[in-house]
Structures are given as C-alpha cells and as structure tokens.
Amino acid sequence: MGEASSERDPGFLTPHGATMRAEVRVIKYILSGWLIAIVGFQLFAYLLEVNYSELLLTDLTFFNLPIQFWLSGQLLPLWFIILCVLFNIWMDRHSVQSREGSLRFRIKPVSGEDE
C-alpha cells in the first residue's frame, strides 16, 4: 500500500483540493515576503558597508536612527505584524467563502426557490 497511497497524500509541495491549494499559495506569498525582507535588508546593509564603507551608513538616517538600525530594529518587526494581519484577513475571508460554498453544496434548495 505504501508508495501507491502515499502519492495521494496532500503536503506542502503537493496540496490537494481548492482549499488547501489556496492556503498553501498564500503561505508561499507570506513566506516569500518574510524571507526577502530579512535577507534583503541585511544584504543591503552589508553591500553598503562593503562598497561605501561607513560614510553612507553614517549619513543615511531615519528618525535619527542609522538606516540599518531602523530597517532591522523597527521596520522588520512592523513588517512581520503586517504579514500576520494580511494572512489572517485572507484566512478569514477564505474560510467564510469555503463555508458558504460547502453550505451551498450541502443544503438542497427547496424547489422553486433561488439558491
């Protein structure tokens, strides 16, 4: 039974059904935004340091904070909160839609009545 049935198992790389496919797609978007921001900001700071030494990093400030402090210490936690809120809003809407869909599927409309 092993391999033949395991091929039917849903997973992150092989989502099954509309609900799971949609959920995995949004998770991939959120994780991409998460990863790009974390690695991107550090690469940005690293390249500034390597290419322009301290001159640019000293001059580039936001609210008096050196740009790398602001990006990592202030903006990234805020970005994580935004990602969480976006994910929750999407999940809330998606769960309402899928519930409505399943109700439409399950409840037989009375004859002559609109769905």
Place this chain on the structure above:
Amino acid sequence: MAYGMLQLVPIIIVGAMFALFIISGLRNRSNQASQYRFIGSYTGRVGIGAGIACNWMSAASFLGLAGVFYLKGYFAMAYVVGWTGGYVLLLVLMATQIRRFGKFTTPDFVGFRYESDAARTLAALISIVISIIYCVAQFRGIALLVSWLLGIDYIPAVVVGTILFVSYVVVSGALGVVRNLKLQYFVLIITFILPLMLLTRKLGYFWILPQFGYGAAIGELQQQFDFNWSDPFGATTLYEWLALCFTLMFGTAGLPHVLSRFYMVPGIRDARWGVAWGLFFIALIYWSAPAYGVLARLFEARNGISLNMTGADAADMIALSAAGLGGLPLWVVGILAAGGLSAAFSASAGLLMSGSASFSYDLYPRLIRPGVSERDKVVAAKGFFLVLAAIVMLLTFQPWGMIAEIAAFAFAVAGNTIFPAFLLGIWWPRANATGVISGMMAGLCISFAPLFIGNSLPFISQAIPFTSSAFIGAPLVIIIMVCASLLTAPPSAAIRHFIRREVHDCPEN
C-alpha cells in the same frame, strides 16, 4: 548604580508588584471558574495576544537583549528579528494546524501524529532539556537582580533567588492564584518603557516615542565620542548574523511552552488573531530594548567609563545601570527591577511546569510506574518541579554565557528537534516514527556538538555556533527525517486520513 548594599525602596516595589499579581489572581479565581490556573486565563483575541506576549517575556527580553546591544551593537538586531520573525513561521505553518490536532502538549502531539510511544518519550525528554536550558537564563537574571537588591554575591543570590521563586510558585499554587495575563503584560510593558521615556526626556531627546528617540544618542556617540555604530558587520560576519536570526526563528516555532498556547485557545480564528496581537505586544518590548544598551554606552562615555567587553554580569544588568547612570530616582530603577524579576519568575514557572508535566504524564507512567493513578501523577509533577528547580539552580552557578546567549541555545535545541518534527508532522503525511526519532536524535547531536567537540574541532563551532546551530541543523534534520521516512514503512492509513481530512480539509480522493 550601587552594589553591595540592601536596596530597600526597590525591594518594597518588587514586593508590592508580586502582591498585586497575587491579589489580582485571587480575585480572578473568585470571578471565574478557570481550568488554566497558574498558566493563566484570558478572554478575547487581545487577551490571547497578551497571554502569548506575557508567556514570551522573560529575563532574556527584559534584561538580556539590552546587554547584548551594549556589548555587540548591531549584531544584537539578529535577536530582535529572530524573536519576532519566528511568529510569522508559527502563524502560517503551525498555529491553525496545531489547534486542529486537538492535542495539549508537545509529547501528546508527537505521540499522536507519529503513532509512537518512543517518539513521544523522546519529545518529552527534549521538552524537559529545553525547559532546563531556558530556565538557566531566567535564573541567571533572577540571581543578578537578587544580588543587586540584597547586596549579596552571585552564588548566594542564585540560592536565594531559587528559594524565592519556588516559594512564589508554591504560595500561588496553594492559594489557587489564576494569573491575570492582561494585567501582568500591562504592568511589565509599563515597567520597561516608563524608565526609558524618563531617560530620553532627561537627555532632551524625543521622549514620547523613545523607540525612535534613542537615535540621537547614537549620533552623539558618533560625533562627540568617536564611537562607531555604523559598521553593522565589522565585528561579526553576515553568516553569523543570519545563522543566529534563523535559529531563533526556527526555535520560536518549536519551543514547547510557546506552542502550548495554541492548544488551549477557544477557536482557530482566535488562535490566528491572537498571534498577530501577541506579536504586536512583543514588538513593543523589542522596539525599545536596544535603547537601553545605546543609552548606557552614552552615559558611560560621558562619565569617562571605558567599555568592559568581558563583563557579562555588568552587560546583563545594563538596563538597570542605564537608569542608574542616567540619574533616575531609585524607585524608577526599582520598577525596572520588579518588571525584570516578574518576567523571569513568570517565564520560569511556565517552563518548569511544562517540564514537570512532560515528566509526570509522559515519562513517569511509561518508564517508571506503569498504571500509576492520576493523583500520583500530580504528586510526581510537584516533586519533579522541585527537582528541575534544583537542577537549574546548580547549572546557574556556572552559566555558559550571557542571558540572551543561554536562551538562544534553548532556541537552537528547539529549532533542531521540535520544529522539524512539527513542520513535517503537519505538512508531510509520509513522515513516520522512524523519521522523527532519527531526526530528533540528530537534532540533539547537532545542538550539543559545538559545546562538546567544538574545542577539539574548531570548524564545528565556527560553522554551527552553539547559539546558532539550527540555521544549518534544522534543514539537515528535515533531510534526515525525509530519508529515514522514505526508507521505512509509511504511517498508518488512519493518521494520513486524519491529516488529509481534519488538518488540511482536503476532499476524499
């Protein structure tokens, strides 16, 4: 800041704060019939968020982070990003699904998902190890604060701190105190941010939002004292930064006492929104913590005090030192100490209770006394709580790093063991008991390798520093789990059907 003498005013403030928590907990008990007891009660999504944040806040957040900033500058941002970014992983990959499994502890989840008592026992042992390591960080914080409050040396302070902590838990338990997590979070955040506002106001900076105001101190350090903060990767490498950051994120999504919050929330939607609120409350602390490290540097520079790079104790107490050096009244330093002590007590209580529950419900009835009654399990849990406290106390006599570094090691262990077990358990139904046992064993080896063989093989401690091993370790453990699972029989059809239908809501094939 004066050491070696009794700090009467701060002691009174600390006592008053703990009395407030106990009285509020007793009122809670009479107002509601809660089964959560000392673990805490909460209502609504904001309440769940406050519970998550309160559960999270520890000596590492309250004291340790400022200390790392003080010593290592921008490198400490890896802690801020790691300890907040992990919640995104937790939310999108685990929070909803864990709730759908309907299990109440990490060993419960592992035992049910992988259908293996051996995997469950191993998960229980790992939970206990993580609790002990994380608690050493808390006990170190408690000892440093007690040492300052009572004017005694570090080692006696460890003993006195342990006695105070155990007494607090026993008294709270005996009185049936139900923790009011919203109140506790509110008090903790006030005790952390109020002194910072007063400090920045005194310096003439933008004090309404001290999280931004401390930028002026960085400028002053640069211009007047030639102290350079604009060199993010000067002392460390980009690899070290990313390795620590990702280790902390994987660990956040794998810490048993963090995961346990999601087993008990009323609904899936509440669990998700609770994470978002919790992250906001946690971020309030992390937006502020760097300021203490920077301001302490500024005050020292103004007073002509040179930086002591080897003074881990001084660095871990830097939040209080900053308040003292800034000339704030003793009662303000006192409320900062009270907040730190409360965070450390609360985190330690949660961790040791989680550890003792793992022992009494997973190890004791399976390995020591099969068929033991529920009453005996409760007695065993209480006894093991004391044993764990004693073990942690002994380890705290000679800790292996600063508060934040010890905590980071606990995160590395969780990231190398529990995180891959949960991740594949939820998202890959083919993962089986052999896979998870091999993976968790490999994760333990990877976590402890830098400590035990790092000296003889320096390459190991450079590639996988003990605080940052999950960056390489977690993907490696996932590969091991996948290979071991594919080479052995798949899990039962029942559990795979459960994952397909109940966890991922997939249609029947």
